[in-house]
Amino acid sequence: MTCDLNLLWPKSNYDALTPSEITNIKNLIITSYNLGYYNVVINFEVSESLKLPINEPSKLNPIKIKEIIDISKFPDLKVFTRLTVIVNDSSKLINLNKYQNYFDLIAIKPQTEKSLQNSIINLNIDLISIPLDTKLNFYIKHKIVGKALEKGIKFEICYGPLISSTSTLTRKLMISNIVQLIRATRSNGLIISSGSKNPINLRSFHNIMNFFQTLGIKLNHINKFDDNAEKALINGRLRINSYKQTVMIDDNVNLYDNSKDEENNVMANNYKKRLNDEDIGQRKKLHS
Amino acid sequence: MVRLKQRYILFEVLYPPTDGEDFQTYSESPTKALLSLHQESPPQFTPKTITNTIKSSIQELYGDYGSSFAVQLNMKYFNNKTSTGILRCTKTNFHFVTATLPLITTIEGRKVIVNCIHVSGTIKKCEDYAIKRNLQFMRRVRFLEKSENGTIITI
Numbered sequence: 001m002t003c004d005l006n007l008l009w010p011k012s013n014y015d016a017l018t019p020s021e022i023t024n025i026k027n028l029i030i031t032s033y034n035l036g037y038y039n040v041v042i043n044f045e046v047s048e049s050l051k052l053p054i055n056e057p058s059k060l061n062p063i064k065i066k067e068i069i070d071i072s073k074f075p076d077l078k079v080f081t082r083l084t085v086i087v088n089d090s091s092k093l094i095n096l097n098k099y100q101n102y103f104d105l106i107a108i109k110p111q112t113e114k115s116l117q118n119s120i121i122n123l124n125i126d127l128i129s130i131p132l133d134t135k136l137n138f139y140i141k142h143k144i145v146g147k148a149l150e151k152g153i154k155f156e157i158c159y160g161p162l163i164s165s166t167s168t169l170t171r172k173l174m175i176s177n178i179v180q181l182i183r184a185t186r187s188n189g190l191i192i193s194s195g196s197k198n199p200i201n202l203r204s205f206h207n208i209m210n211f212f213q214t215l216g217i218k219l220n221h222i223n224k225f226d227d228n229a230e231k232a233l234i235n236g237r238l239r240i241n242s243y244k245q246t247v248m249i250d251d252n253v254n255l256y257d258n259s260k261d262e263e264n265n266v267m268a269n270n271y272k273k274r275l276n277d278e279d280i281g282q283r284k285k286l287h288s
Numbered sequence: 289m290v291r292l293k294q295r296y297i298l299f300e301v302l303y304p305p306t307d308g309e310d311f312q313t314y315s316e317s318p319t320k321a322l323l324s325l326h327q328e329s330p331p332q333f334t335p336k337t338i339t340n341t342i343k344s345s346i347q348e349l350y351g352d353y354g355s356s357f358a359v360q361l362n363m364k365y366f367n368n369k370t371s372t373g374i375l376r377c378t379k380t381n382f383h384f385v386t387a388t389l390p391l392i393t394t395i396e397g398r399k400v401i402v403n404c405i406h407v408s409g410t411i412k413k414c415e416d417y418a419i420k421r422n423l424q425f426m427r428r429v430r431f432l433e434k435s436e437n438g439t440i441i442t443i
Contacts, residue, residue, distance in 0.1 A: 023312060023315060027304075027311065027315055030314065030315055030318075031304050031305075031321075034321060034325055035401075073317065073318060073436070074318050075435070163391060163393060168348075199304040199305060200306065200393065200399050200401070201393075202304070202401070204403060206404075207389065207390040208390055210390065211387045213383065213387070214384075
């Protein structure tokens with residue numbers, strides 16, 4: 001079972017899609033399915049300054065899977081959603097926990113070393129995707145990365161810009177950054193994903209690993225990449241379905257089935273809202 | 289005397305939907321998607337043109353040093369109907385070739401995905417694998433057609 005954890009949503013805000021963009025994303029899902037990726041994740045990437053509508057929970061997730069594609073036609077295909085936030089200053093992101101029940105995966109894209117360090121310590125996330133196609137203004141250290149790996153956070157490598165870029169500069173930067181990331185993580189906890197908007201830039205898993213072998217990944221590490229992607233996906237699904245990602249009560253819950261999430265969220269949300277209100281009340285008493 | 293050893297690379301050319309009719313009808317059903325990905329290749333795709341694009345992309349990635357290994361690169365077979373082919377190169381340096389195949393985006397102005405399927409030491413094994421894979425492909429198409437029509441499938 002191979003997973004592609006990053007197919008880009010064409011817009012970075014809540015505007016509606018045009019018909020050609022909808023057919024494009026359909027084509028994107030089906031091409032990656034035919035290349036052997038049975039679990040596909042659509043990625044909604046936003047900057048931290050965009051205001052997400054907290055008060056209307058039904059509008060939080062713009063990706064409605066049932067409206068885009070009929071999954072029952074394609075045997076074994078499963079589609080999930082993911083939120084990625086581009087971070088400059090991690091102190092603004094305290095509210096990230098509120099969005100957890102509406103997306104299957106939650107990831108961040110740190111731009112500075114400080115935001116990387118802070119978000120590893122403070123936030124509850126599944127994935128970190130360092131922007132490898134730009135020149136990094138910091139040096140990836142093993143000490144910081146090791147902390148993330150202890151918590152079970154995975155690091156993502158997007159191969160999309162490597163193929164689509166026409167300038168040789170981005171290719172050079174990407175290869176040097178990937179080698180740096182492999183050195184810092186000692187090739188543990190890494191994930192490969194496409195990160196492209198166009199079906200032309202998709203490649204199958206083993207083809208990309210052929211290229212990555214020349215960058216210093218050993219043959220016996222290749223299966224780890226596949227396992228890590230699955231682990232990250234299970235981690236994200238457990239956040240919705242279980243208590244603190246450890247205890248599940250119902251036997252009949254299928255972890256990979258996300259069609260009934262909307263109904264369940266209403267129940268869970270009311271309970272959480274009440275808890276939050278009580279918490280705030282107690283804190284106010286303490287301060288006054 | 290040790291004889292000179294070779295590696296044979298089996299690859300296929302896929303055509304993802306870019307524009308025109310394919311772009312609209314591609315997502316209608318799984319069989320249409322499979323068949324339009326595995327299209328016939330146009331007649332201007334000959335063994336010579338494809339080896340030239342592979343050699344030029346090796347030159348782009350690895351420079352003069354890398355492309356010196358690709359001098360002996362040779363296309364043994366290419367079929368336009370099934371758009372699969374077999375490449376031959378020396379044993380020690382075949383990694384340079386397999387690493388550059390996914391980075392090719394266009395051949396003769398047409399946007400393509402070049403998919404490396406199998407690497408083996410003899411050309412016979414490559415041919416066997418190609419036949420086996422084609423049989424699997426035909427079985428999958430029939431399976432999908434039946435499931436679209438709604439008949440009950442027993443395998």
